[in-house]
Amino acid sequence: MYDKGTIDGYTVTAMDGTKFFGSNKKKCTDCLTIEKDGKTHSFHSGVVMSTIGEGPTLVLDFDMYKPGEDSTDKDEGELSVAKRLLSEVVSRQRNVIDIVVYDALACNSVWINHCISNQVDTVVRVKKNNNNSVKEVKKKTNKMEPVEVWVDENGYKEIKVYESLFYMDNVERNLRYVKYAMKDNNNADGRRRQLSARTQIMIVTTCLKLSLKSIYKMIRASTTPQEIQ
Numbered sequence: 001m002y003d004k005g006t007i008d009g010y011t012v013t014a015m016d017g018t019k020f021f022g023s024n025k026k027k028c029t030d031c032l033t034i035e036k037d038g039k040t041h042s043f044h045s046g047v048v049m050s051t052i053g054e055g056p057t058l059v060l061d062f063d064m065y066k067p068g069e070d071s072t073d074k075d076e077g078e079l080s081v082a083k084r085l086l087s088e089v090v091s092r093q094r095n096v097i098d099i100v101v102y103d104a105l106a107c108n109s110v111w112i113n114h115c116i117s118n119q120v121d122t123v124v125r126v127k128k129n130n131n132n133s134v135k136e137v138k139k140k141t142n143k144m145e146p147v148e149v150w151v152d153e154n155g156y157k158e159i160k161v162y163e164s165l166f167y168m169d170n171v172e173r174n175l176r177y178v179k180y181a182m183k184d185n186n187n188a189d190g191r192r193r194q195l196s197a198r199t200q201i202m203i204v205t206t207c208l209k210l211s212l213k214s215i216y217k218m219i220r221a222s223t224t225p226q227e228i229q
């Protein structure tokens with residue numbers, strides 16, 4: 001289906017946690033529930049895996065949260081659904097997916113090791129309060145010089161790119177940490193954009209050979225515009 005891949009020759013997909021159904025009246029035995037304003041709200045949630053980048057967005061598969069099997073913690077529960085989903089997709093269509101992009105809840109050894117064992121590369125956003133190995137590489141990279149500086153890129157005045165190799169706790173293979181620091185343009189009329197003039201995106205990836213531009217494209221393609229500005 002994607003002979004030439006979806007981004008720079010790679011077939012890239014993104015994971016997205018989604019709520020599928022919600023009601024204060026109807027429910028079934030597989031429903032999740034939350035108490036809100038004294039009412040019990042019943043719902044289902046799950047994770048969708050779809051292609052991102054060029055070509056039509058194709059939903060490859062989705063999986064639902066299973067009460068009793070998946071953790072009741074929101075992030076942990078979503079992660080266990082996502083792991084099952086990735087295994088299902090890969091076992092059905094080996095070598096179709098090159099890279100899976102996921103948000104910060106997947107920035108941990110559990111997800112990264114799961115991708116490695118499924119022979120799929122992953123790009124994940126970095127959580128604010130992460131494990132020690134990520135904190136250390138963050139600090140170390142902050143003191144370094146940028147490896148690339150892009151001028152007038154993507155509506156930004158300047159993007160400085162920093163990177164380091166590091167080992168995450170409990171992951172055997174070395175990983176790559178990349179930081180994109182964007183400096184915003186002022187609008188033509190001199191007014192600043194509503195949001196901050198400086199934005200940072202930090203990611204961790206298993207993919208050591210991917211170009212910094214390709215990673216940036218993947219992150220942009222997996223994120224809604226509001227999130228990235």
Ligand SMILES: [Zn+2]
Pocket residue numbers: 027028029030031032042043044
């Ligand atoms: Zn239900």
